[in-house]
Amino acid sequence: MIDEDGLPVRGLPAERVLEEVRALRGGDRPTHGGRLFALVFDPAVPGLDALTASAHAESAHVNGLDPTAFPSLVAMENALVGAAARLLGGGPGTDAPEVVGAVTSGGTESLILAVKTARDAHPEIAEPRIVVPATAHAAFAKAGHYLRVAVDMVPVSAETLRPDPAAVAAAIRPETVLVGASAPGYAHGVIDPVAEIAAVAADAGVRCHVDACFGGWTLPWLRRLGEPVPAFDFALPGVTSISVDLHKYAYAPKGVSILLHRDPELRKPQYFAHADWPGYTMINPVIASTRSGGPIAAAYATLRHLGEDGYLRLAAATRDAVNGLADAVRATPGLRLLAEPESTVICVAATDPELDLFVLVDELDARGWHTQPQLAYAGLPRNVHLSVTASAAPLVAGFGADLADAVAATRAAGPVRLPAELLALARSLTPEGLTPDLVAGLTAGLGVGSGDAADDGSPAPVPSRMAVVNTLLEAAPAALRERLLVEFVGLMQRPTWSRH
Structure with missing residues (x-):
């Protein structure tokens, strides 16, 4: 039995707490075994989990807020950034010898920071914009939403799934502060024409960010194995920044990503500093202030243990x-x-x-x-x-x-065929017309629970059959789909006692 409240009156024995965690985990997708083709990345390397758990524990309470207090974290971050830079065409002996970077919590934070850095490099632009292919990761849109930067999306070919570089060039305006490209795009695994996109960005005097969160730690190794990987990294002079996730194909535990800049001058606007208050002077290279050293130490242990031969x-x-x-x-x-x-x-x-x-x-x-x-x-x-x-x-x-x-x-x-009246409803509803009660009734009618706990306190299972739900979502306009899912997740994310 799991208590409705996370804070018991009397503390529980450690083993009891672990039993509860294991019971809750029982309803999750498997994170290991190679049968989950999204969300998690399993190398099936014996002993790696134990190593990274131990490394995480060693640095879990280290706080990245003050690098002078915890120099171990700076050393590990610099090692990770250096490894990523060398892998992606930077470092000594290359055309990008001064590549610098920072460790973030994930690809979304890296992309937000890339947009923030480009925006803040141009304070004279009142209404900044970025240009990205329609297949670019949704984190670019999130960055635009958070930072009040307009996002101009360039369509992609239905045959190649790539944007036309000429269309990218045409989309660049005087207010454009950044052009994005993917290597590869998450949805389809297709590498954008980065060389051409970076060139048109450079011609316009605009920064070019390559979202290599997904492929940055695989494409270089595939190239070494003889695969025909096109240029996408700092070997291209127009590429000014790159993001690469270590918790994807570097197989580090979540969440660790790296944002690289071609040189220190390009990175400067990434920092946030504030001294105009009575406390300590705050300076942050990333969005978070307090950061646990655990994920960074786990990533460091992963790279050191696997090495180049392991990644090959x-x-x-x-x-x-x-x-x-x-x-x-x-x-x-x-x-x-x-x-x-x-x-x-x-x-x-x-x-x-x-x-x-x-x-x-x-x-x-x-x-x-x-x-x-x-x-x-x-x-x-x-x-x-x-x-x-x-x-x-x-x-x-x-x-x-x-x-x-x-x-x-x-x-x-046979295929799912939604009732005509349900299709009509999906196409006629407006996002403003949705209420939590309406969404709760709609999802219950489709067999999707609202997250209510079972009798033993464990979460309600997610239905195993989602074809009807996906068909309905596909029929709904994008804005309505977004609102539906916001309301649905809002129903799930409530304390158990608030659902009765």
Whole structure:
């Protein structure tokens, strides 16, 4: 039994508390084993979890707010930044010998800081703007929302999933402070034409940020293995900053990302400093002030333990897994690859309109394979995303068999067909018209719980079948979809006692 209140009157024994945590974790997706193709990244390296947990514990109480008090953290941060810089075309002996950076909590913080740095470099621009492809990560939009920077999105080709560099150039205005590109984009795993985008940005005198959060720690190793990886990093003179996540394909525990700048002068506007108050002078290189040293120490331990040879082996295993999974898709009637794999992503579309990919996601889930459905967008079809890790390599044959079986079951079930009145409702509702009660009733009618606790106090399970929900979300306009999910997550994120 889990108490409704997180603070008991009398403290509990340590083992009892751990039992509660394990019980709560029982309803989660598996983080290891290679069967979850999103959200987590598992290298299947024996002993790595124990090492990183120990390293995290050693520095968990170190506070990154004051580097003079805890020089160990600065040393580890500098080591991580140096490793990323050398991997991404910077450092001694390169055309970008002065690359500097900072460790952040994740790719979203890195992108927000990249936009913030570019914005603050131009205080004379009253209404700053950034230009990014339509496939750029949503964190660019979040940065624009938080920082009051307008986001100009350039459409991508339905065939190549890439933007036209000429269209990027045309979108640059006098108010543009940053141009973005992805290597690769998360959704489809496609690498933007970074060389051309960086060149048009440089011609316009605008910074160019490469979002390599997803591929920055895999593409260099794949290149060393002989794969045809295009230039995307500081080897290109127009690239002024790069973000790369270590908690993705560097296989460090969450959350650690790195934001790199081509030189110290470009980084200066990233800092926040404030002395006009009676307390200590605050200076922060990142958004957070207090930062635990635990994630940084865990990332440091991961890189030191795996080394270049380890990452080459993991990249080779991941490449083999990607190729095997792609072959399984090619061999399955009714399915196709939305894009040929260029890094670590498999993106699956349907050639048969009667083969409902949202149902297929449910069928794969029932067989223990957890994939990520992606809704149709601006002429791009709905598809299924798989982030492939090294741990999936031994499972390729089993996935191929289960995929064929899941496709057969999907055909037997037929596509989801929403009632006409529900479709009409989804298309006629306005975001302003949604209320928590309306959302609660709608989700309950679709079989989705509002997060109410079970009798034993544990969270309500998420429904195993989400095809109807995904179909409804796809039918709703983007603004309405956003509001629906805000209200739904708001229903989930409430203390247990507030739900009765």
